[in-house]
Amino acid sequence: MEQRHLGRTGLRVSRIGLGTLTWGRDTDERDAADLLKVFWEAGGTLVDTADVYGDGEAEYLLGQLMEGLVPRRDLVIATKAGSVPDPDRRFDGSRGHLLAALDASLGRLGTDYVDLWQVHAFDPETPLDETLQALDIAVSSGRARYAGVSNFCGWQLAKAATWQLAAPGARTRLASTQMEYSLLQRGVEREVLPAALDLGVGLLPSSPLGRGVLTGKYRHATPADSRGASEHLAPFVAPYLDDAASRIVDAVATAADGLASTPLQVALAWVRDRPGVVAPIVGSRTAQQLTAALSVETLSLPDEICEALDDVSAPVHRYPDQDWSTL
Numbered sequence: 348m349e350q351r352h353l354g355r356t357g358l359r360v361s362r363i364g365l366g367t368l369t370w371g372r373d374t375d376e377r378d379a380a381d382l383l384k385v386f387w388e389a390g391g392t393l394v395d396t397a398d399v400y401g402d403g404e405a406e407y408l409l410g411q412l413m414e415g416l417v418p419r420r421d422l423v424i425a426t427k428a429g430s431v432p433d434p435d436r437r438f439d440g441s442r443g444h445l446l447a448a449l450d451a452s453l454g455r456l457g458t459d460y461v462d463l464w465q466v467h468a469f470d471p472e473t474p475l476d477e478t479l480q481a482l483d484i485a486v487s488s489g490r491a492r493y494a495g496v497s498n499f500c501g502w503q504l505a506k507a508a509t510w511q512l513a514a515p516g517a518r519t520r521l522a523s524t525q526m527e528y529s530l531l532q533r534g535v536e537r538e539v540l541p542a543a544l545d546l547g548v549g550l551l552p553s554s555p556l557g558r559g560v561l562t563g564k565y566r567h568a569t570p571a572d573s574r575g576a577s578e579h580l581a582p583f584v585a586p587y588l589d590d591a592a593s594r595i596v597d598a599v600a601t602a603a604d605g606l607a608s609t610p611l612q613v614a615l616a617w618v619r620d621r622p623g624v625v626a627p628i629v630g631s632r633t634a635q636q637l638t639a640a641l642s643v644e645t646l647s648l649p650d651e652i653c654e655a656l657d658d659v660s661a662p663v664h665r666y667p668d669q670d671w672s673t674l
Contacts, residue, residue, distance in 0.1 A: 348390035348644055351625050354522040355547030358462065358493050360423050362619060363641060364393035364551065366630035371404020373577070374632065379408050380416055381634040387417045389641045395525070395551070395628045397427035397467060398452050410457035425463035425551075426452050427497055427525075429470065429478075440470030440478035449485055464491035465525060468498040475503075479510060479518070486519040495523035495548075501538025508546040523549045523625065529618055530595050530660045531557035531587050537668045544623045552618050555627035556640075560587040561614035563600050574632070598659040602652050612643045617656055619643065 350359040365386045370379050383394070396405045406426060413419045428448035431439045439445075449464060464485050466478060482494035496507060504524055511518045524543055526535045528550065535550070543550050556562055564570055565588060574580040575588070599610045606613065618627050631637035648656075 348392075348641070350392070352549070353463070353493065353625055354495075354543075354549035355520070356493060356522045356549075358423070358522060360393040360626050361391045362626050363391060363615075363643070364395050364425075364626040364628040365391055365637070366553070366628040367394065367396040367405040367409060368400050368630050369405075369632065370396070370408045371401025373580075376408055376411070378633065380412055382631060382637050383409075383412050383417055385634045385637050386641070387421060389638075389644075391641070392421065392423045393425060393626050393628075394422050395425045397430065398448050398455075399427075399430045399432070399467070402432075403451070403455055406452055406455040410455055414457060419458060423462040424456065424458065425465060425495075426456070426461050427465040427467040428452065429467035436472070438468045438470040440466060440468075440473040440475075440481075442477050442481045442484070445478065445481035446484060449481075449490055453490060460489055461491050463493045463495055463523065465495040465497045465523070466499075469496075469500070469503045475507060476510060479507060482511075482521075483517075483519050493522040494519045495521055495525065495551075497525040499524060499526075499539070501542050504539055504548065505542040505546065508542070508548055512546070521546070521548050523551050525551040525553055525628070527554045528552035528621075528624070528627075529555050529557040530561060530599065530614055530656060531592050533660060533662045536662060537664060540623050549625035550623045551625055552627045553630075555618045555629065556611060556614055557587050557592070557596075558584050560584065560592060561596060561599055561610060563596055563603075563610040566593070566596060566600070595656075595660045598656060602648075602656060606646075606648075606652065608646060609639065611639055612646050613648065613652070613656075615640060615643045616646045616648050617653065620647065620653075 348361045351362050485491040508521045511520050528535050569575045575584040603610045603613045629640045
């Protein structure tokens with residue numbers, strides 16, 4: 348699998364990443380082992396997790412598999428901290444919480460360091476410089492090799508990345524930002540992606556298949572074994588089952604027919620090759636689904652197909668998200 352640099356750093360990662368959101372909850376140890384083995388054998392390196400996935404079970408499962416299935420040195424392990432199961436405070440970006448969470452993650456993963464450590468979300472209750480200092484301490488202490496953020500809007504990303512760049516050598520530059528990005532969710536193109544491109548921050552798209560909807564599986568009905576039929580994941584899928592999404596899915600299916608490929612391959616290839624994108628994170632449920640996703644390695648979409656998909660899914664960009672002089 349092709350490797351790409353993560354932002355403006357020396358770290359290289361596979362251009363498709365493996366997500367572990369459901370590990371330890373809907374994905375058991377046997378299925379997780381199958382997924383990791385298929386991914387590794389295909390040349391995949393970037394495995395993304397978080398301390399709250401499965402209440403820590405996702406990290407623990409990954410750590411167990413690195414012990415006996417896949418060598419630690421062959422993987423680029425990315426995890427996150429900052430989300431908390433507190434109804435009164437969804438995110439905790441305090442230095443104390445983040446560093447304690449990192450130590451707990453390392454214990455579950457069974458490793459001395461993570462390759463990429465990410466702040467899971469912006470915490471408006473904590474000064475941003477305090478949150479970012481936790482990243483500096485993690486890197487300087489060797490517990491993390493690189494640092495990034497997740498779910499930061501445009502101004503938050505720009506402020507964080509600029510703060511880190513203001514003291515080169517003393518602060519750790521942000522390598523990445525992880526955001527939802529697909530043909531069904533192009534909101535990052537307004538401000539996040541321009542900021543990331545300007546500041547040398549690599550984008551790691553989550554839900555690149557529109558929470559599974561872009562595979563076409565929901566075009567006519569909701570499969571009984573799908574996430575859309577799952578009691579706790581149905582609300583996650585539901586926002587992309589409206590008429591606007593249906594038109595985009597139909598266009599993807601039409602493009603797939605013309606290319607003798609699948610809607611999954613077309614949708615994933617589109618986001619993988621967007622400017623600024625480093626590696627879409629694919630959260631496959633089965634090894635068969637992951638194999639299908641990894642087959643996109645050989646596909647590059649023709650320009651006319653990309654343009655047609657761009658047109659049918661284009662978000663509305665008005666002032667001040669574009670050059671005001673053209674309005």
